[in-house]
Amino acid sequence: QSVLTQPPSASGTPGQRVTISCSGSSSNIGNNYVNWYQQVPGTAPKLLIYRNNQRPSGVPDRFSGSKSGTSASLAISGVRSEDEADYYCATWDDSLSRQGVFGGGTKLTVL
Amino acid sequence: EVQLVESGGGLVKPGGSLRLSCAASGFTFTSYNMEWVRQAPGKGLEWVSSISSSSSYIYYADSVKGRFTISRDNAKNSLYLQMNGLGAEDTALYYCAREGWDLPDYWGQGTLVTVSS
Numbered sequence: 001q002s003v004l005t006q007p008p009s010a011s012g013t014p015g016q017r018v019t020i021s022c023s024g025s026s027s028n029i030g031n032n033y034v035n036w037y038q039q040v041p042g043t044a045p046k047l048l049i050y051r052n053n054q055r056p057s058g059v060p061d062r063f064s065g066s067k068s069g070t071s072a073s074l075a076i077s078g079v080r081s082e083d084e085a086d087y088y089c090a091t092w093d094d095s096l097s098r099q100g101v102f103g104g105g106t107k108l109t110v111l
Numbered sequence: 112e113v114q115l116v117e118s119g120g121g122l123v124k125p126g127g128s129l130r131l132s133c134a135a136s137g138f139t140f141t142s143y144n145m146e147w148v149r150q151a152p153g154k155g156l157e158w159v160s161s162i163s164s165s166s167s168y169i170y171y172a173d174s175v176k177g178r179f180t181i182s183r184d185n186a187k188n189s190l191y192l193q194m195n196g197l198g199a200e201d202t203a204l205y206y207c208a209r210e211g212w213d214l215p216d217y218w219g220q221g222t223l224v225t226v227s228s
Contacts, residue, residue, distance in 0.1 A: 002155065035214040037156070044220055045148075045156065050212035088156050090214050098170050100146065100158030100214065 003028060004089055004103035011109040012079045020106045022072045022089030028101055032092045034072040036065055039086045039105075048087070049074060076108075084110045113137040113217040115207045120222030127197050131222055133190040133207030140188040144168075144210035147181060147192050149203035150221075157203070160192065161210060174200070197226045 005023040012018040022034065036049040047056055049065035052072065064075045072089055089103040119131040133145070147159040160171045160181040169181055180193040190207055204223050208215035 033213050035212065037215075039156075044206060044218040045215070046218075047212075047216045050214070050216065054212070056216070086155075090156075090158070092213070099172055100148075100161060100170075102148075102156040102158060105155040 002104040003093055003101040004091065006087075006089060006103035006106045008104065009107050009109065011111055012076075013111045014080060015078050017075060017077045018079050018108065019076075020074045020087050020089075020108070022074070022103050024070050024072075024091065024093075024101075025095075026070055027095035028070075028091050028093040029067065029072055030070040031094060034065065034067050035090045036063075036072075036074045037088045037090065038083075039088065041086070045088065079108075079110055081110045084108055113209065115209065115217060115219035117205060117207045117219045117222035120205065120224045122225045122227065123197055124228050125198055125226055127226070128193070128195045129197065129224060131192040131194065131205055131207075131224070133219060135188045135190065135207075135209070138209065141165075141185045145183060145190045146208045146210050146215055147190075148206045148208055148215060148218075149201075149224075150206070151200075151203040154203075159205070162190070194224070197224075199226050202226045 033051045037045040038048045039045040052067040053065045093101045114136045116134045146161040162181045178196040182191045204221040206221045207219040209217045
Protein backbone atom coordinates (compact mmCIF):
# COMPACT_ATOMS: atom_id res chain seq x y z
CA GLN A 1 0.00 0.00 0.00
CA SER A 2 1.70 3.17 -1.22
CA VAL A 3 1.58 6.39 0.77
CA LEU A 4 0.83 8.23 -2.48
CA THR A 5 -2.24 7.07 -4.40
CA GLN A 6 -2.21 6.83 -8.18
CA PRO A 7 -4.72 5.16 -10.49
CA PRO A 8 -3.28 1.81 -11.63
CA SER A 9 -4.04 2.49 -15.26
CA ALA A 10 -4.80 5.26 -17.74
CA SER A 11 -5.35 5.26 -21.46
CA GLY A 12 -5.80 7.53 -24.43
CA THR A 13 -5.73 7.60 -28.20
CA PRO A 14 -2.92 9.37 -30.06
CA GLY A 15 -3.32 13.14 -29.85
CA GLN A 16 -5.53 13.08 -26.77
CA ARG A 17 -4.75 14.77 -23.48
CA VAL A 18 -4.22 12.36 -20.60
CA THR A 19 -3.88 13.22 -16.93
CA ILE A 20 -2.57 11.08 -14.08
CA SER A 21 -3.34 12.00 -10.49
CA CYS A 22 -1.31 11.52 -7.32
CA SER A 23 -2.98 11.94 -3.96
CA GLY A 24 -1.18 12.30 -0.66
CA SER A 25 -1.41 14.16 2.63
CA SER A 26 -0.12 17.20 4.47
CA SER A 27 2.98 15.32 5.63
CA ASN A 28 4.12 14.56 2.10
CA ILE A 29 2.71 16.33 -0.98
CA GLY A 30 1.24 19.13 1.12
CA ASN A 31 4.66 20.15 2.39
CA ASN A 32 7.15 19.04 -0.26
CA TYR A 33 7.92 19.22 -3.96
CA VAL A 34 6.65 16.45 -6.25
CA ASN A 35 8.61 14.74 -9.01
CA TRP A 36 7.30 12.56 -11.81
CA TYR A 37 9.12 9.68 -13.47
CA GLN A 38 8.55 7.70 -16.64
CA GLN A 39 9.64 4.07 -16.79
CA VAL A 40 9.54 2.03 -19.96
CA PRO A 41 9.48 -1.67 -18.96
CA GLY A 42 12.97 -3.11 -18.72
CA THR A 43 14.66 0.27 -18.35
CA ALA A 44 15.59 2.61 -15.51
CA PRO A 45 13.17 5.40 -14.53
CA LYS A 46 13.63 8.76 -16.20
CA LEU A 47 12.94 12.12 -14.55
CA LEU A 48 10.02 13.82 -16.27
CA ILE A 49 8.99 16.65 -13.94
CA TYR A 50 10.75 18.09 -10.89
CA ARG A 51 9.64 20.59 -8.25
CA ASN A 52 5.97 20.13 -9.15
CA ASN A 53 6.03 21.64 -12.62
CA GLN A 54 9.58 21.99 -13.96
CA ARG A 55 10.78 20.04 -16.98
CA PRO A 56 14.42 18.90 -17.29
CA SER A 57 16.06 19.78 -20.56
CA GLY A 58 15.17 17.29 -23.24
CA VAL A 59 11.70 16.49 -21.91
CA PRO A 60 9.05 17.54 -24.46
CA ASP A 61 6.71 20.34 -23.43
CA ARG A 62 3.82 17.92 -23.98
CA PHE A 63 4.51 16.87 -20.41
CA SER A 64 3.42 19.20 -17.62
CA GLY A 65 2.96 18.91 -13.88
CA SER A 66 0.90 20.70 -11.28
CA LYS A 67 0.24 20.57 -7.57
CA SER A 68 -2.61 21.79 -5.42
CA GLY A 69 -2.80 21.17 -1.69
CA THR A 70 -2.17 17.47 -1.07
CA SER A 71 -2.57 16.34 -4.68
CA ALA A 72 -0.48 16.52 -7.81
CA SER A 73 -1.07 15.64 -11.41
CA LEU A 74 0.82 14.91 -14.58
CA ALA A 75 -0.66 15.89 -17.92
CA ILE A 76 0.39 14.65 -21.32
CA SER A 77 -1.06 16.68 -24.15
CA GLY A 78 -1.06 15.10 -27.58
CA VAL A 79 -0.16 11.64 -26.29
CA ARG A 80 2.00 9.52 -28.58
CA SER A 81 2.56 5.78 -28.84
CA GLU A 82 6.07 6.19 -27.42
CA ASP A 83 4.55 7.60 -24.22
CA GLU A 84 3.26 4.14 -23.33
CA ALA A 85 5.04 3.44 -20.04
CA ASP A 86 4.64 3.40 -16.27
CA TYR A 87 4.48 6.76 -14.51
CA TYR A 88 5.35 7.39 -10.87
CA CYS A 89 4.96 10.40 -8.61
CA ALA A 90 7.40 10.89 -5.72
CA THR A 91 8.01 13.20 -2.82
CA TRP A 92 9.29 13.24 0.76
CA ASP A 93 7.21 12.35 3.80
CA ASP A 94 7.98 14.03 7.11
CA SER A 95 5.37 12.34 9.33
CA LEU A 96 7.70 10.53 11.74
CA SER A 97 11.13 10.40 10.19
CA ARG A 98 11.97 11.81 6.78
CA GLN A 99 11.42 9.18 4.11
CA GLY A 100 11.09 9.22 0.38
CA VAL A 101 7.79 7.95 -0.97
CA PHE A 102 6.62 6.86 -4.42
CA GLY A 103 3.15 6.40 -5.78
CA GLY A 104 2.12 2.91 -6.80
CA GLY A 105 2.55 3.77 -10.46
CA THR A 106 0.16 4.25 -13.37
CA LYS A 107 0.43 2.21 -16.53
CA LEU A 108 -0.39 4.35 -19.53
CA THR A 109 -1.74 2.56 -22.58
CA VAL A 110 -1.94 4.39 -25.89
CA LEU A 111 -4.79 2.80 -27.81
CA GLU B 112 27.70 12.56 -18.93
CA VAL B 113 26.36 11.33 -15.60
CA GLN B 114 27.01 7.63 -15.09
CA LEU B 115 25.97 5.45 -12.18
CA VAL B 116 27.02 1.80 -12.27
CA GLU B 117 25.75 -0.59 -9.61
CA SER B 118 27.37 -3.89 -8.70
CA GLY B 119 27.30 -6.50 -5.97
CA GLY B 120 23.90 -8.04 -6.54
CA GLY B 121 23.34 -11.78 -6.64
CA LEU B 122 21.65 -14.76 -5.05
CA VAL B 123 21.73 -14.93 -1.26
CA LYS B 124 20.03 -17.18 1.27
CA PRO B 125 17.43 -15.82 3.72
CA GLY B 126 19.17 -14.23 6.67
CA GLY B 127 22.27 -13.54 4.62
CA SER B 128 24.12 -10.35 3.80
CA LEU B 129 25.15 -8.50 0.68
CA ARG B 130 26.98 -5.26 -0.04
CA LEU B 131 25.97 -3.22 -3.06
CA SER B 132 28.25 -0.63 -4.64
CA CYS B 133 27.62 2.23 -7.02
CA ALA B 134 30.43 3.87 -9.00
CA ALA B 135 29.62 7.45 -9.98
CA SER B 136 31.19 9.55 -12.72
CA GLY B 137 30.47 12.54 -14.91
CA PHE B 138 29.57 14.93 -12.08
CA THR B 139 31.00 16.32 -8.84
CA PHE B 140 30.09 13.48 -6.51
CA THR B 141 30.84 15.46 -3.35
CA SER B 142 28.15 18.01 -4.24
CA TYR B 143 25.22 15.64 -4.31
CA ASN B 144 23.14 13.58 -1.94
CA MET B 145 22.68 10.02 -3.15
CA GLU B 146 19.90 7.48 -2.85
CA TRP B 147 19.01 3.81 -3.24
CA VAL B 148 15.64 2.86 -4.71
CA ARG B 149 14.46 -0.69 -5.34
CA GLN B 150 11.87 -2.38 -7.49
CA ALA B 151 10.57 -5.88 -6.78
CA PRO B 152 9.83 -7.99 -9.88
CA GLY B 153 6.66 -6.72 -11.53
CA LYS B 154 6.10 -4.12 -8.80
CA GLY B 155 6.50 -0.37 -8.37
CA LEU B 156 9.38 1.74 -7.13
CA GLU B 157 10.25 1.76 -3.43
CA TRP B 158 12.57 4.33 -1.88
CA VAL B 159 15.17 2.63 0.35
CA SER B 160 17.65 5.15 1.73
CA SER B 161 19.43 8.43 1.17
CA ILE B 162 22.70 9.98 2.34
CA SER B 163 23.74 13.60 2.22
CA SER B 164 26.87 14.77 0.41
CA SER B 165 28.99 14.77 3.58
CA SER B 166 27.23 11.77 5.17
CA SER B 167 25.80 14.06 7.85
CA TYR B 168 22.20 13.14 7.13
CA ILE B 169 21.05 9.57 6.54
CA TYR B 170 17.48 8.35 6.14
CA TYR B 171 15.97 4.88 5.77
CA ALA B 172 12.64 3.41 4.81
CA ASP B 173 10.89 1.71 7.75
CA SER B 174 11.08 -1.58 5.85
CA VAL B 175 14.90 -1.64 5.98
CA LYS B 176 15.70 0.35 9.12
CA GLY B 177 18.04 -1.58 11.41
CA ARG B 178 19.04 -4.02 8.67
CA PHE B 179 20.51 -1.85 5.89
CA THR B 180 23.32 0.70 6.15
CA ILE B 181 24.03 3.31 3.51
CA SER B 182 27.49 4.85 3.21
CA ARG B 183 29.68 6.66 0.73
CA ASP B 184 33.35 7.21 0.00
CA ASN B 185 33.77 10.62 -1.58
CA ALA B 186 37.43 9.94 -2.36
CA LYS B 187 36.34 7.00 -4.51
CA ASN B 188 33.15 8.54 -5.92
CA SER B 189 31.29 5.53 -4.60
CA LEU B 190 28.03 4.79 -2.81
CA TYR B 191 27.34 1.61 -0.85
CA LEU B 192 24.45 -0.29 0.68
CA GLN B 193 25.22 -2.95 3.28
CA MET B 194 22.25 -5.28 3.56
CA ASN B 195 21.94 -7.68 6.50
CA GLY B 196 19.16 -10.02 7.61
CA LEU B 197 17.84 -10.35 4.07
CA GLY B 198 14.41 -11.83 3.47
CA ALA B 199 12.37 -12.77 0.43
CA GLU B 200 10.72 -9.33 0.56
CA ASP B 201 14.09 -7.76 -0.24
CA THR B 202 14.28 -9.47 -3.64
CA ALA B 203 14.40 -6.59 -6.10
CA LEU B 204 16.38 -4.61 -8.64
CA TYR B 205 18.33 -2.03 -6.65
CA TYR B 206 18.94 1.33 -8.30
CA CYS B 207 21.55 3.85 -7.31
CA ALA B 208 20.35 7.41 -7.94
CA ARG B 209 21.74 10.91 -7.73
CA GLU B 210 19.57 13.28 -5.73
CA GLY B 211 19.10 16.40 -7.79
CA TRP B 212 16.14 18.73 -7.38
CA ASP B 213 15.29 17.18 -3.98
CA LEU B 214 14.74 13.67 -5.36
CA PRO B 215 16.43 11.28 -7.85
CA ASP B 216 17.32 12.87 -11.17
CA TYR B 217 19.76 10.34 -12.64
CA TRP B 218 19.50 6.59 -12.16
CA GLY B 219 21.81 3.65 -12.76
CA GLN B 220 20.68 0.50 -14.56
CA GLY B 221 20.30 -1.43 -11.31
CA THR B 222 21.71 -4.59 -9.76
CA LEU B 223 19.49 -7.57 -9.01
CA VAL B 224 19.29 -9.04 -5.53
CA THR B 225 17.55 -12.39 -5.17
CA VAL B 226 16.90 -13.83 -1.71
CA SER B 227 16.07 -17.52 -1.90
CA SER B 228 17.05 -20.80 -0.32
